Amino acid sequence: MPVCSNCASQLLSPLIDLDLSAIRSKLRSDSGPSISQPAEISTTFRNVQQDLISCEDEIQRLEIRRAYLVEQRSLLQDRRDHLQAFLSPVRRLPNEILQRIFDDCCDMNYFRVGGRRQKSIVQSKPALTLSSVSAQWRRNSLALSSIWSRITLSWMYEGEDYGGRETVHEKVLFILDTFLNRSRQHPLTVTLELKTTPVLQNGRFFTVVNRLVEQACRWRSFSSGGSYHGPARVFHRQIPSSLPLLEDVQFNGSYDSINVNILGTAPKVKSLAIDWHIPRSIESCVENLSHLELRPDYNNLETLFLNSPKLRSLKVYMNDEHYPHLAFPEDIYPKYVSPLSTTLEKLTLTPPSFIPEKANYTIFPFLNLPSLKTICLETNPYVGDPSWIDANHFVAFITRSSAKLTTLDIEGLAFSDSDLVLIFTHMPTLLNFTFNDNRVSLESSPITRKFIQTLQVHGQQPLTSMDILPRLRYLKLILRAETFDDAVVIGMVRSRWKPLQSPQSPQSVRSSCPWRRRHAFPEAGAKETEVKEPTMVTCLRECIIQFPNRMRSELEQVYASLDDIEKDGMRFVVLGDGKDDGGSGGSSGLASRV
CATH class of the missing domain: 3.80.10 (Leucine-rich repeat, LRR (right-handed beta-alpha superhelix))
Known part of the structure; x- marks a missing residue:
């Protein structure tokens, strides 16, 4: 009787020879049993049937045993998991x-x-x-x-x-x-x-x-x-x-x-969010507000801030054709705007749902906020054209306010890379910048190869003659492009982290936060000319770049050269949500270095 080569247990022994070569040979010749003598065939046939029944019984027995063992394995795994739960750190x-x-x-x-x-x-x-x-x-x-x-x-x-x-x-x-x-x-x-x-x-x-x-x-x-x-x-x-x-x-x-x-x-x-302007009947009820969301009456902005002396955060829904009495043509913009608030630190702007042709509903000419630290420019899902912002009005507002801005968050806005650089040249104190090109066509996104090159320190800067954002510490970009010049991105990240020697500082800089000396930023409105007094460019501490339409395997290979950045002290993360070849699809992410 045959035995198992693994466990040496006895295996099923058939009653007949399973080799078919002899039967095939007899079928092709006349030496087989005649039709008038079927006894030999019947005996062999009964033996085959008995072997089939024995095989079926053995298979059923083994399947029952296998099902039992699978169930026992599952129970043992559950018991193991429960026992491990006693050792879980969360219980302590x-x-x-x-x-x-x-x-x-x-x-x-x-x-x-x-x-x-x-x-x-x-x-x-x-x-x-x-x-x-x-x-x-x-x-x-x-x-x-x-x-x-x-x-x-x-x-x-x-x-x-x-x-x-x-x-x-x-x-x-x-x-x-x-x-x-x-x-x-x-x-x-x-x-x-x-x-x-x-x-x-x-x-x-x-x-x-x-x-x-x-x-x-x-x-x-x-x-x-x-x-x-x-x-x-x-x-x-x-x-x-x-x-x-x-x-x-x-x-x-x-x-x-x-x-x-x-x-x-x-x-x-303390916090009020409405979709209309504040009527005069409740102007006295907003004196304790620290956060306010509204669709303002541009005529009464000064009164609004006067009645809200504790206001620290303001979200504005820009006016549209539904509120024509709240909009102003460009020829009657105020020539001078006095400081409206000395407490407001955060301003969030949302565009109108519809912008008529040749209409101007911007609020920037009416604002002067010297205490401002954070600006958030949001998108509107109902806006067909996200290019609602006027860079010149925005720059004029920043210049007029003379605020020490530290954070700029832009989502879904379309304007040129040169306009974005123009804005940055008037934000030398900016520490944090986030950009999401959601709902922006690839042709209208300001995050271009030239813009990334302009962010480089001591690199080729096609859009300006000086280093922009000298104090930038946090950078986050969400880009829907399927391709990008990754070499330029890598060069920009390295240029804002690795210390370089400068003529003014001949000794090697060995610090967790290196600096660079470059051109000082001119006063607002002045030409970009090199000055004698150098300015300091601080290192980038955290950089997050997300490509929702690119494969993580591609990003892992391309950005592997930046693995040493984390060892030096920067937090660098690159995320990809594209579908890999042969993958199961769905959303996936890659953290090159966290």
Whole structure:
């Protein structure tokens, strides 16, 4: 009987010879058994059938044994994983640190009434997820009232469709009550997304919405959204007498007097986001604001800043054809603008949804902000042409303000590389620069080969005669181009990190932050001429470049020459999200050096 070469166990022994050569030979000749003598064939045939049955039985026995062993392996792996969990470092974390982690990672808890049924209640409510992991996590989750106080309610039911469905929402109401109880007296962060009216035909609120409105005295942050806008709909013309804890308010939708009156009942509001200008009736309600988002009336900018002495951050929705009374033709731009604010540090600008031909709706000629440190220029998904910014107006605003800008963040804006360099020549104090060419055609992106060359220190600078951004420490570029001159990028990164000797400093510079001496920046409006007093160019400390349309294998090979940068002290990261040849597709990333 044959045996296994691995385990020496006996194997199935067939009753017949499995060699077919003898049978084939007899079939081709006349020496085989005659038709009148089938006994020999029948005996052999029965033996073959018996061998087949034996093989099937053995296969079934082995498959059952294999399935058993696979199940045992799975159980053993689970047991191993559970035993390893006892040794996990997270189990040794102090409760205070674990609660801090929970507070940071647990964002909004989403409740939805109506619409498509949710697959899982726990998936959209991270607080419930954290409290369901283990006894330790549950104790810490229940002790942390803040993670239960962040609630978003999406309402999608029509009033006439709700009749008799109160029991359907008892589960939602029960879970909502659980969150409100576990949040104890912690201030609430509430977002209401109203796709339809939350009011019954008899004028009463739906129970779920009413439960949140009853807690209005605990609201610290309130945001309204959806197609059925406005707190006026939420409060149904019945405004709470006092909103003592409310600090952050966001109104989506058109102007409503109820929205205005709500601000009058909330004396502690510090952040306000609206889609209209502030009417004169509530100008006195904005004196404590530190952050404001609005569509301003250019005529009353001085009054706005005068009534907001604590304002540190401003987001402006640029005016368009829907607000013609808020726009000005170029010939009546103010000739002189006095400083508007000495506290504002961050300015964010969003373009209008539509820019008529030959119209000018820029706010730059009306601004003078000497305390400004950060400028963010955002895109608008409804703008067909993202080239809405006028570089000359922007440069004039920077020059007029004489602010020590440290951060510039640009997303989805199209202008020439020379215009961007012109802007940078008036920002010698800039430390951080981020550019995302989202929604910008490749031909309109300012991040070109010439621009990267201009960023080089002591290199070929085709767009200017001096080093720009002498204090740049952080650079992030998101470029959708499928090809790029990587050698120029590598040269730029190296030129802004590796120290060079200069005539003024003959000794080798050995420091974690090398400097370079170059031309000093001229005063605003002066010509770019070399001056006697050199300026210092500090090293780049962090550089992140992302190519969403390029393969990571290609980037890994091209930028491998910069591996030594990390050892020297710079954080250099190059990311690629393209599909590799032979890969499974989807999104992938590469960190050349982190």
